[in-house]
Amino acid sequence: MAFGRDRRERGVLFDIDGVLVTSWEPLPGGAETLAWVREQGVRRAFLTNTTSKTAAQIAQALGAAGLDVDVSEIVTAARLTGEYLRTRYGGRRVHVLTDGPEDDLGDGFETVDADPDVVVLGGAGPAFTHDALSRVFEFLLAGVPVVAMHRSMAWATAQGQRIDTGLYLEGLCRATGVTPTVIGKPSPVGFRTAADLMGLDPSAVVMVGDDVRADVLAGQVAGMRGVLVRTGKFRQAALDAVESDEFGLVPDYVVDGVGDLPGLLMRVWGLT
Template sequence: MKLGAGATTPSGVLFDIDGVLVLSWRPIPGAAETVQQLASHHIACSYLTNTTTRTRRQIAQALGEAGIAVAADEVITAGALTAEYLRAKYPGRRCFLVNSGDISEDMSGINLVSSTEFGPADRPDTPDVVVLGGAGPEFDHLTLSRVYEWMVDGVPVVAMHRSRMWTTDRGTRIDTGTYLTGLEEASGRMATAVGKPAAEGFLTAASRIGVDAERVVMIGDDLRNDVVAAQAVGMTGVLVRTGKFRQDALDRWVADDAATPPDNIIDSVADLPELLGL
């Protein structure tokens, strides 16, 4: 749905966080004012992120320090969604977690085991489930080699997300999706991904703010994972030209007749109130 003059004001807004509201946890100009303006118009907001380096509480605190007032229960992370999935699908199973950052607070009830519990490096024991979080130094050669061997042996792999990269104030960093694509191709086995762009995260976020998906606007800097994926579940997508946005990637996407174009494009989240007619 194209927004603008004459369009119906949405009942809810979902924000991606990194690259939309903040960059390396510093506020993007106008982000705090936009969130405040939505609140003044009684538009429900939630924050749907593939960030896996921090817990929901830590993310809310970091946003608060950036001048953006958010409650922890308004934040929906890929880690929290993955924990829900593991509790339902693999209750009590030993889960080998590879993640950059300690998010155990958001994974209560999950039997997380570390690499030191798997015996010598040359003959590691086999976990029940492999869980891949956000990429970082923990994604080293030995660890990924172990994951590959376990995938070949049929151990299920659950990825918190398939994001391929994220943007920092020091440049672009590759993320889990880049590694996961290679592991799947080499092993011949597919992982289950829980966070964006999977539909469940968007629908869960809409449910938590009590708004039907058709009345929700999703704001993101990732064309595939944020915007087009949200549009696939009936939401209205808004792509911002900040964060990981690349004009050449957008040009290639819209040139493909089979690709779904973004509903709306704005320069920054600061332009959202005008787009919504507030």
């Protein structure tokens, strides 16, 4: 049996955008499902690549949408990156370039503008100036490793598409020969660190997301069970396309929305 009898030895890891909210407006069934999971004594966490808000701001925004979430349950790419840095670069010199808040990185290392042991790239934005990127380029040329909070290429805004971290990362790495470590979804590093933060083995965790590749299949590759919801960015064509792709995987489960999760988990876990 992959799952312990104790319900506290099980967990649900939720993607946020497109599963629980869209533009911070609640999706149907989210509040009821979150309450049900908590009542069951099953552990919860919320995994997001968002770099523009801190975990505290995300918990507040979810609360305003009627979703009762504790800040300790929010696992941002910045928080995962902080965990990674403490493990691999504890006490070392870290150069951070991000347009987002650095609060979730925490401490346990020294942030510097010269002679770093590692470079961290967060969310892109106006802070990614020619000077700032050139400095990172010089560090990478000197052989300094780079850790990226995520490798998204772009995001959509009301004003149009905006270039994201992955686009810069590709060029920096191609020009310097450095292979980056990427932390956020779909990297297995982030999923495993999220399971660690829940105190669970990945096999005891169900990942729920609206992105068939970056949430669901990537979670399955990391050892979790995957549930795809037909909300948010879900497209039937994307689901159809995965059947013959490089993962060789299809989602473990597909449901119409997060409101269907209690019924599914009761069957999967044999809860009554």
